Amino acid sequence: MPVLDGAAVSSNTYPLRFVFDAGRDGRVEHAEDVHVNWIARRAIRVDGQLDDWKDLLPQTVAADGSGGPTLTEAAWFPFQKFDTAVTDGLATAYLACDASNFYFAARIADSTPEDGMVRFETRDDDAYFYPEICYARTKTNTVQELTWPAGVRRYSYRRGPELPAGNAPRHDNVQIAFNVLPPDEKPWYPCPPGTMPGFIGYYDTDYEYALNPVAAQYGGGVEIWRLRVPGMPHKHFYPREPKSPYDGPVKDGRLVIRRDGNMRIVEAAIPWREIPEVKRRIDAGQTIKFSYRVNDNGSAACLELARGRSVAKRNGSFLVDWTEHWRTSWSSARSGEKAEALAAQRGRRRATKDSTQRATVVLSAPKRGCSSAMGVVSQLVYAVAERQQLLHTPIPETQGGDNDAEWPSEAIFSRRSGHGRN
Numbered sequence: 001m002p003v004l005d006g007a008a009v010s011s012n013t014y015p016l017r018f019v020f021d022a023g024r025d026g027r028v029e030h031a032e033d034v035h036v037n038w039i040a041r042r043a044i045r046v047d048g049q050l051d052d053w054k055d056l057l058p059q060t061v062a063a064d065g066s067g068g069p070t071l072t073e074a075a076w077f078p079f080q081k082f083d084t085a086v087t088d089g090l091a092t093a094y095l096a097c098d099a100s101n102f103y104f105a106a107r108i109a110d111s112t113p114e115d116g117m118v119r120f121e122t123r124d125d126d127a128y129f130y131p132e133i134c135y136a137r138t139k140t141n142t143v144q145e146l147t148w149p150a151g152v153r154r155y156s157y158r159r160g161p162e163l164p165a166g167n168a169p170r171h172d173n174v175q176i177a178f179n180v181l182p183p184d185e186k187p188w189y190p191c192p193p194g195t196m197p198g199f200i201g202y203y204d205t206d207y208e209y210a211l212n213p214v215a216a217q218y219g220g221g222v223e224i225w226r227l228r229v230p231g232m233p234h235k236h237f238y239p240r241e242p243k244s245p246y247d248g249p250v251k252d253g254r255l256v257i258r259r260d261g262n263m264r265i266v267e268a269a270i271p272w273r274e275i276p277e278v279k280r281r282i283d284a285g286q287t288i289k290f291s292y293r294v295n296d297n298g299s300a301a302c303l304e305l306a307r308g309r310s311v312a313k314r315n316g317s318f319l320v321d322w323t324e325h326w327r328t329s330w331s332s333a334r335s336g337e338k339a340e341a342l343a344a345q346r347g348r349r350r351a352t353k354d355s356t357q358r359a360t361v362v363l364s365a366p367k368r369g370c371s372s373a374m375g376v377v378s379q380l381v382y383a384v385a386e387r388q389q390l391l392h393t394p395i396p397e398t399q400g401g402d403n404d405a406e407w408p409s410e411a412i413f414s415r416r417s418g419h420g421r422n
């Protein structure tokens, strides 16, 4: 579906109104803000200063409604009291890459600072279980000494474990996720026999990382925790949970987290050898699917890039499993020389006028080829994104310079090799 014209806007947000008119069978209207998703080719200095992201397209997420608990959270933890106060959740993220790394940055509105998280590489798992002797206050307000039975493994938690995902319990961190493997290479079947793909929750995220601040009492600094890579069992990293060869931090990644007033700033680099399947698609000029999630110790809002999009749905895209997540699919992006050459072939033109463009499309019921209104919307969103992407993306006249490092002429990362196991 071609998009005939348009002007780029700095917000990277384009209101779309869609009408599906099926005559006597009904009429459906849909309104949605669509965005261009583009990974810029640019070398980024990971220093907590975002001036080197200048002019790149923002990817914004915002909380709405109460920001209260989700149905799924409430269903799993009915005994837990939730803070239903409205949050100030808002974040803007940026994506880039060069020959060595994938880069991510975010500016996050956050008025509730916290000290940080456990360093999961050195977490004392035994500290989460009852010690040999503990004390309980009785109904008569006396203290009773309790001794764990000798010879019995101390198997029960004495308090809620800290988990690296950062959203249960909630911390001030960010999760990033990539969906790149085709369905037949996912570890789960996509749907039960006799049902359509997507009929139930299905596997989408192939690589997932938590960008975590580390509290001073655990050494301070930061930690990039590897939550999910191909081959890793599905797990939440509970204390004493069985280890896999992939467990651990990404030690050759870079991450800076700092605060500036009520703003939380995150800047990170993930080396390509950590995410070879992502690099393979980008080298081929193909799209990848990406999403990010902002967590906040002061808010239960679901701040995810794909939330509410017509091409996404609720799914287990991020850990942990029992909070609301949206599948890692909305934000298709691509970069690299092949994609940019393709854009040039299609007659890209530069547009800098800052205006708001509203697209309205009215379609009659198609005779064949598209079975649902949502299917049409999906096609339309991608078409608008593609068109605006061409408007937005500058292509250098000549290659070279610090920001245009030559990419490998052939794939140097074999499939599923080179993971940064520590």
Ligand SMILES: [Ca+2]
Residues within 6 Å of the ligand: 044, 045, 046, 047, 048, 049, 050, 051, 052, 267
């Ligand atoms: Ca920087």
Ligand SMILES: [Ca+2]
Residues within 6 Å of the ligand: 110, 111, 112, 113, 114, 172, 296, 297, 298
């Ligand atoms: Ca906070």
